[in-house]
Amino acid sequence: MYVNSCALCSPTSNTLLWQDDFCRVVLLNDVDYPAYCRVELLAHVQEMTDLLPLQRARMMKTVFAVELALREIFNPDKINLASLGNKTPHMHWHVIPRFENDRHFPNSHWGEAMRDGEPTAHDQEVIKAPVNIEALAEKINAHIQCALNSPAD
Amino acid sequence: MYVNSCALCSPTSNTLLWQDDFCRVVLLNDVDYPAYCRVELLAHVQEMTDLLPLQRARMMKTVFAVELALREIFNPDKINLASLGNKTPHMHWHVIPRFENDRHFPNSHWGEAMRDGEPTAHDQEVIKAPVNIEALAEKINAHIQCALNSPAD
Numbered sequence: 001m002y003v004n005s006c007a008l009c010s011p012t013s014n015t016l017l018w019q020d021d022f023c024r025v026v027l028l029n030d031v032d033y034p035a036y037c038r039v040e041l042l043a044h045v046q047e048m049t050d051l052l053p054l055q056r057a058r059m060m061k062t063v064f065a066v067e068l069a070l071r072e073i074f075n076p077d078k079i080n081l082a083s084l085g086n087k088t089p090h091m092h093w094h095v096i097p098r099f100e101n102d103r104h105f106p107n108s109h110w111g112e113a114m115r116d117g118e119p120t121a122h123d124q125e126v127i128k129a130p131v132n133i134e135a136l137a138e139k140i141n142a143h144i145q146c147a148l149n150s151p152a153d
Numbered sequence: 154m155y156v157n158s159c160a161l162c163s164p165t166s167n168t169l170l171w172q173d174d175f176c177r178v179v180l181l182n183d184v185d186y187p188a189y190c191r192v193e194l195l196a197h198v199q200e201m202t203d204l205l206p207l208q209r210a211r212m213m214k215t216v217f218a219v220e221l222a223l224r225e226i227f228n229p230d231k232i233n234l235a236s237l238g239n240k241t242p243h244m245h246w247h248v249i250p251r252f253e254n255d256r257h258f259p260n261s262h263w264g265e266a267m268r269d270g271e272p273t274a275h276d277q278e279v280i281k282a283p284v285n286i287e288a289l290a291e292k293i294n295a296h297i298q299c300a301l302n303s304p305a306d
Contacts, residue, residue: 047232049221053214053303060213061206068202078242079200082235086251086259089231098239106239108263150206
């Protein structure tokens with residue numbers, strides 16, 4: 001199903017890191033969260049439980065593969081996962097590496113900011129460094145292939 | 154693993170809806186979100202990818218079973234799912250039925266409030282009504298049993 005007014009039903013305007021015929025992984029290029037990724041279902045489906053159990057499992061395997069890749073590359077203090085969709089009810093998962101010195105920590109990045117956007121030395125080194133898109137895409141691809149081809153789920 | 158300082162390593166102080174030897178489902182009795190549930194892993198594990206793939210699948214099947222039960226009973230406009238854990242890094246999933254007239258919609262319930270806590274007539278009828286704990290627990294149990302006993306994941 002394709003919905004004309006839905007931003008996620010169109011080709012992405014973000015950096016495409018991975019895609020198959022079921023979903024895609026994009027980098028949001030968020031200024032405060034440069035490694036912030038999103039896993040977007042291609043079909044316009046609102047809730048996880050609107051999907052079949054096998055499709056839910058496939059979606060989550062992809063989300064966890066992205067989580068693994070982000071942890072290996074950025075070594076965050078915490079991973080935040082969320083599927084809200086109140087504004088865009090087209091299934092997508094936020095995968096956000098969080099650092100103790102990031103703008104909102106320990107709050108949700110949708111919550112109150114705890115410090116301004118001025119990067120600390122630690123931020124500059126760990127978070128604000130430009131993301132190596134190729135390396136991230138390669139690691140995400142490797143983890144997704146491994147997860148989707150694994151019999152255990 | 155049990156961590157003395159961790160709020161989720163102790164028996165819950167919330168309303169227990171379901172529990173097995175792996176995780177528990179609780180009702181938070183949140184004044185703005187009376188049907189707000191949480192699925193809490195019993196073990197003190199920080200990230201989903203610290204779990205084995207089969208454990209991740211078991212956790213998500215439980216989360217989706219709670220989502221199904223909440224949808225059937227409350228018919229929300231949207232379901233919000235999130236695993237953050239920045240303040241309490243012990244794996245737990247927020248499962249929040251959202252309504253267009255709730256306090257923060259369409260924002261995250263961690264974000265800016267869009268209206269005050271005064272319930273509208275619609276709120277009073279749909280959201281603010283006391284939750285029938287027994288009926289909710291029964292439906293959650295039925296969906297979890299069905300999901301955990303299903304070969305498809």
